[in-house]
Amino acid sequence: MGRILAIDYGAKRIGIAVTDELQLIASGLTTIPTPEIFDFLTGYLKEEKVSTIVVGEPKQMDNTPSESEALIKPFLEKIVQQFPDVKILRHDERFTSKMAFQTMLDSGLKKKQRRNKALVDEISATIILQSFMERI
Template sequence: MGRILSLDFGAKRTGVAVTDELRIIASGLKTVPTSALFDFLTDYLKKESVDIFVVGEPRQMDNTPSESEKLIKPFLENLKKLFPEIPIHRQDERFTSKMAFQTMLDSGLGKKKRQNKALIDEISATIILQDYLKNS
């Protein structure tokens, strides 16, 4: 069984999280500059088996797509072209950044580490993946 890989897509950075092979535990993998994301994914998929991509779906409080969805759609089209054999699922990502920041507070991280936006993106990708696992 292959892993499930989740992405918290952003204009500058994308947080990446992945499950273990049994799809039980979601763990943050890293944050990748979005401009290098396809290179990262190509390299990662040469080493690891991935069966599903989960991409965060940004939504407004009224459940309409947020402005950043405009950036995600072209990315999703390219992802489908590059990896046509891997299905893409979307997962609501409302509040994940706030939850990630709260997780950092709760774990006692110092102020300097809490300002690390790359870490917030990685934790957000992990929360997206945890939510997906809970709901699937």
């Protein structure tokens, strides 16, 4: 059984979360500048056994794709092409940024720390992963 890796895709940064090898616990891993994602994934997949990559699926309230889906489509095509042995799935990511910010508030982070957009992206990826794990 391999890890599940979750991606919160953004035009500037990508939040990444991962499970343990038993797929029990979702943890934030890092945030990567978007242009560096394939170098990161290549290295990570060489070091760790990953069975599934879950990519956040941004949707509007009426269930239609959000505008950022247009940026994600080419990314998905490339990820499927570069990592054909890894299952690629999508998971609804509505409200994850708001939930991430609330998590930061609830954990007592100072205002300066809450402005760290990279941390918001990493927490968002963790929320996507946790929600995905609860669904399966």
